[in-house]
Amino acid sequence: MAASDRMLALLSLLQARRDWPGTELARRLGVSERTVRRDVDRLRGMGYRVEAAKGPAGGYRLDAGGALPPLLFDDEQAVALGVALAQSAIAGPDLRDAAARARATLRQVLPGHLRERLDALTAAVDQAVPETATRVDPAVLHNAAAAVDGRRTLRIAYGGRDEPRRIEPHRLVLRDGRWYLVAWDLGPAGWRLLRVDRVRILGGAGRPFRPRRIPGGDALRFVESRMRGGGYDGRWPCIGSVELLLPASEVEPFAGDGTVERLDDDRCRVTLGAWSWPALAARFATFDAPFVSPRPRALMEACEILAARLASAAAR
Structure with a gap:
């Protein structure tokens, strides 16, 4: 050799x-x-x-050393790394730009046959950039991640306010192009879901803390529950169903996280959830077709409320 x-x-x-x-x-x-x-x-x-x-x-x-030496990847690792970097848009604009530079550096040194594989895979994959993607200060993201990993409290300001808050950061969650920090607020005590782009860190990491059990069992479920306004099981607070006068095949592509039960060729029963009963009634109305038999009674009453509001708006 x-x-x-x-x-x-x-x-x-x-x-x-x-x-x-x-x-x-x-x-x-x-x-x-x-x-x-x-x-x-x-x-x-x-x-x-x-x-x-x-x-x-x-x-x-x-x-690990004090500086980054040359790295060695086998063929599969190099291509996988390049594809992962190309799919980095979900991480937000700041990390996306850094990932694009890293991918360009990697691609430049790849052998020709690996560069062709990487370009083919990247071109074959469609990627939807979330409309909610927000710009995050990489230093804030780094300090938050270090505090989560080291189980250290943070002193922060949030949402443009100057008053300091002390939190116990537990997990970082990336959802729809936006970074969230799941944390226990030490005063007033309670769980908080903080948008990282609104966090300003005041000073370094603080005292160590003992991790608490995140409601719902994990950070992802906690984030989903807060987004839906329901309990910590990740379910919608309001769930109901209607008999929709449309074929099930036409409804299923638009039911999202709901369920569709075929009744006959022209009818189906649709079950959906929402953060309030009027919002749920409005969800059923978006199918642009008549519906009957709303269940439970709270949904029926919400349909009456929504109908009155729409009639009032039309009259004006």
């Missing part, structure tokens, strides 16, 4: 496993342990931090 090829093979092995005995590296590479030691010294000269343990059972470990 040529020296350059052997160096790449050694680096690939060191990246694949935490600890390697020197004898095992020598056996894998088909060289002597002395040659392995020389190659390790060359890697150190290139900026890789390779730690060595002495003794009969001594070996090598690739640790």
Whole structure:
């Protein structure tokens, strides 16, 4: 094996496993342990931090260093990384721009056959950029993530206000192009869902805290419940059904998270949820077809309320 090829093979092995005995590296590479030691010294000269343990059972470990050295990816890793970077629009405009630069850097050094694979995969995948995507300060996002990982309190200002708040940050959630921070507010005590683009961090991380159980069991369910205005089980607070005078096949593509039950060729029963009963009645009206038998009674009363409001608006 040529020296350059052997160096790449050694680096690939060191990246694949935490600890390697020197004898095992020598056996894998088909060289002597002395040659392995020389190659390790060359890697150190290139900026890789390779730690060595002495003794009969001594070996090598690739640790993180103070600067970013050249990285080695196999073909599948390189293509997967490039596709992931291309799909970064959901993360918001700031991270999207950084990801685009990283992808361009990666693509520039890819061999021709891998560049073709990456371009083909990227071109074949459609990506909808969320309309709600908001710009987030990367420093705020980084500090929030560090506090979540380190289980440290944060002192923040929120929503353009100056009064400080102390929170226990538990999880970051990316939903529809917008970053949210699930946190326990220390005063007044309670769970909060904070938009990261509205957070201003005042100072560094604070005291350590013991994590609490997020309502609903996980952060994603908590975010969904807050978005829907319901309980922590992620369900809509108001759920009802109507008999819609349309074929089930025409309703199903637009039912979203609801259910559609076929009654006959021209009718179906649709069950949907919403944050209020009048809002639920309005959801059924968006199908632009007559409906009957609203259930439960609260939905029927909401239909009467909505009808009165629409009649009043039309009269004016």
